[in-house]
Amino acid sequence: MESDNKQRCQTALYEEEVLARRIGFADSQGYSGMDQFQDSQALAVLKQLHDKQLLIINSRRRNGLILYKRYHAEFAGPGSAVGGLFDLDCQRVLLVGNFSLVYPETADERQRAYALRRQWIRLTRQITDNPVPAQRAQMILNQFEQYFDSETLAKLPDEAFARLVGVLPHTIRNVRNIADREF
Structure with a gap:
């Protein structure tokens, strides 16, 4: 009973944070937390994933997709395959950047997309191999800073980064606060 209440409280706080940051976000229960266009886009992407559609994150844009799984999250960057049998769970x-999906047209395109998805997973794994949580938090933030502008980065919730590298959201928040004070 107490754990259910704690979970609801954490979910409510998380949803409040997502709404405050105004990002494209949707979950499988139909909740979304952005303006109507990005809400519908996020819900459409989630539906496509559940329908086993194989898609590719548009490699011609600075964009990506954070896929929330049960206990972790994965980032699929430009050129990565998403959907099919990989993302049924x-x-x-969470839509990141100037988000766009394309359909693979050839077997070669699909193969390249699978390889790119593996590279994004390997990059995240290299970060999570670090045993120090604050360093993992700093490393994932640095990776995103190299690729996305500060406005996009500011919109992403601490929870998303935390799930990507296995730290608590407050660890991400602390690292962000330290970085903000340094500037």
């Missing part, structure tokens, strides 16, 4: 999605 996806519970939520």
Whole structure:
């Protein structure tokens, strides 16, 4: 009973944070937390994933997709394959940057997309191999800073980064606060 209440409280706080940051976000229960266009886009992506559609994150844009699984999250960057049989367990999605999906037209395109998805997973794994949580938090933030502008980065919730590298959201928040004070 107490754990249920704690979970609801954490979910409510998380949803409040997502709404405050105004990002495209949708979960499998139909909740979304952005303006109507991005809400519908996030819900459409989640539906496509659940329908086993194989898609590719548009490699011609600075964009990506954070896929929330049950206990972790994965980032699929430009050129990565998403959907098919890989992401049936996806519970939520978070659109990052100037988001766009394309359909693979050839077997070669699909193969390249699979390879790129593996590279993004390997990059995240290299970060999570670090045993120090604050360093993992700093490393994932640095990776995103290299690729996305500060406005996009500011919109992403601490929870998303935390799930990507296995730290608590407050660890991400602390690292962000330290970085903000340094500037």
